[in-house]
Amino acid sequence: xxxxxxxxxxxxxxxxxxxxxxxxxxxxxxxxxxxxxxxxxxxxxxxxxxxxxxxxxxxxxxxxxxxxxxxxxxxxxxxxxxxxxxxxxxxxxxxxxxxxxxxxxxxxxxxxxxxxxxxxxxxxxxxxxxxxxxxxxxxxxxxxxxxxxxxxxxxxxxxxxxxxxxxxxxxxxxxxxxxxxxxxxxxxxxxxxxxxxxxxxxxxxxxxxxxxxxxxxxxxxxxxxxxxxxxxxxxxxxxxxxxxxxxxxxxxxxxxxxxxxxxxxxxxxxxxxxxxxxxxxxxxxxxxxxxxxxxxxxxxxxxxxxxxxxxxxxxxxxxxxxxxxxxxxxxxxxxxxxxxxxxxxxxxxxxxxxxxxxxxxxxxxxxxxxxxxxxxxxxxxxxxxxxxxxxxxxxxxxxxxxxxxxxxxxxxxxxxxxxxxxxxxxxxxxxxxxxxxxxxxxxxxxxxxxxxxxxxxxxxxxxxx
Ligand SMILES: [Zn+2]
Numbered sequence: 001x002x003x004x005x006x007x008x009x010x011x012x013x014x015x016x017x018x019x020x021x022x023x024x025x026x027x028x029x030x031x032x033x034x035x036x037x038x039x040x041x042x043x044x045x046x047x048x049x050x051x052x053x054x055x056x057x058x059x060x061x062x063x064x065x066x067x068x069x070x071x072x073x074x075x076x077x078x079x080x081x082x083x084x085x086x087x088x089x090x091x092x093x094x095x096x097x098x099x100x101x102x103x104x105x106x107x108x109x110x111x112x113x114x115x116x117x118x119x120x121x122x123x124x125x126x127x128x129x130x131x132x133x134x135x136x137x138x139x140x141x142x143x144x145x146x147x148x149x150x151x152x153x154x155x156x157x158x159x160x161x162x163x164x165x166x167x168x169x170x171x172x173x174x175x176x177x178x179x180x181x182x183x184x185x186x187x188x189x190x191x192x193x194x195x196x197x198x199x200x201x202x203x204x205x206x207x208x209x210x211x212x213x214x215x216x217x218x219x220x221x222x223x224x225x226x227x228x229x230x231x232x233x234x235x236x237x238x239x240x241x242x243x244x245x246x247x248x249x250x251x252x253x254x255x256x257x258x259x260x261x262x263x264x265x266x267x268x269x270x271x272x273x274x275x276x277x278x279x280x281x282x283x284x285x286x287x288x289x290x291x292x293x294x295x296x297x298x299x300x301x302x303x304x305x306x307x308x309x310x311x312x313x314x315x316x317x318x319x320x321x322x323x324x325x326x327x328x329x330x331x332x333x334x335x336x337x338x339x340x341x342x343x344x345x346x347x348x349x350x351x352x353x354x355x356x357x358x359x360x361x362x363x364x365x366x367x368x369x370x371x372x373x374x375x376x377x378x379x380x381x382x383x384x385x386x387x388x389x390x391x392x393x394x395x396x397x398x399x400x401x402x403x404x405x406x407x408x409x410x411x412x413x414x415x416x417x418x419x420x421x422x423x424x425x426x427x428x429x430x431x432x433x434x435x436x437x438x439x440x441x442x443x444x445x446x447x448x449x450x451x452x453x454x455x456x457x458x459x460x461x462x463x464x465x
Pocket of ligand 1: 107108109156365368
């Protein structure tokens with residue numbers, strides 16, 4: 001997708017069907033339980049046999065383990081052969097594959113498809129596509145996430161598709177369609193002049209890809225409306241257009257005032273929910289921090305003072321690196337120069353933030369690029385810019401779970417966690433690119449994908465699915 005498009009694209013708690021808390025749950029001081037699938041009746045036992053396990057916590061890989069899953073929860077992990085296989089259990093031997101927790105992408109857009117500007121780009125979706133068509137494509141996107149091993153996503157607004165994400169989340173939770181656990185942010189909020197559609201005759205009223213507000217009263221009302229209709233997070237655009245000034249520095253247009261943002265944050269926190277702020281740099285990013293945003297999305301240019309403020313406040317950083325390295329305009333154009341500058345300063349900011357101890361969660365902006373491209377490409381960029389492969393894995397597992405307020409429940413393989421497990425060929429600690437080739441996906445205790453995996457039942461302990 002072109003950067004001109006990306007400038008506005010780059011931009012939970014389950015209230016639907018969720019599992020009743022049970023005695024296995026870790027202390028839930030942070031949040032409501034995540035959405036779970038209705039496909040699992042809670043009675044079946046599976047033993048996943050893993051020769052190599054990376055559990056998501058950052059601990060070194062462990063060898064030769066049996067992961068016992070009852071219903072949709074992991075109940076026990078023990079050395080293979082050290083305990084009898086539970087009666088009636090299916091034993092799925094994952095052989096030499098590396099086993100990991102289901103991955104988490106904390107910045108997705110299932111209602112975007114990496115639109116080709118030559119095919120109408122962003123605008124045609126809002127102007128010409130029936131809502132039903134957009135929903136149909138979003139369902140495929142959700143499935144694509146799961147196929148790639150992403151069993152949880154935080155979807156960062158529907159780009160003109162209203163509350164469509166709320167309905168898709170419900171359909172996934174009720175097992176009407178396959179997909180990841182979703183935290184949704186519905187319509188998002190920006191200011192007048194702060195989001196497309198743009199460039200049309202002023203006499204024509206066109207739809208907008210965000211709810212545009214002016215003033216703290218409207219800001220609070222928009223947050224209330226979105227929360228009332230099912231938003232798990234509120235997404236706010238704190239910068240919009242960006243360009244290079246005469247000295248070649250990136251400048252981004254701030255959108256909401258500090259007072260407007262504070263009204264949204266105050267309201268959202270009152271509902272026990274959080275605010276994600278799209279912010280590139282400059283005044284808009286500073287307002288995001290001063291106004292109490294819980295996560296900074298993109299954060300192309302972070303000053304040392306802003307990094308220190310993020311550390312002090314515990315603000316999350318969801319950099320979405322890879323999307324800024326693709327599809328640049330020609331080098332000799334203004335847009336092309338800006339594209340290159342963005343990627344350059346973004347990498348510097350990421351590395352500095354990492355070294356300073358800013359909390360970083362994996363996010364990709366997928367949808368801003370096509371869902372057919374590997375989401376896991378982001379891991380390679382994280383490692384190139386300074387993360388260890390283990391840190392990169394944590395950013396999409398335990399760290400991302402922490403951002404979502406789901407520590408111990410998703411993004412980890414441990415007793416009490418939901419049974420979201422993937423397996424990949426090769427060793428992602430040696431080559432993080434191995435995460436692009438997910439061969440096995442279990443979500444909520446149900447096998448979704450088992451490409452090339454031959455299950456071997458243990459003698460006398462039932463059948464492999
Ligand atoms: Zn985005």
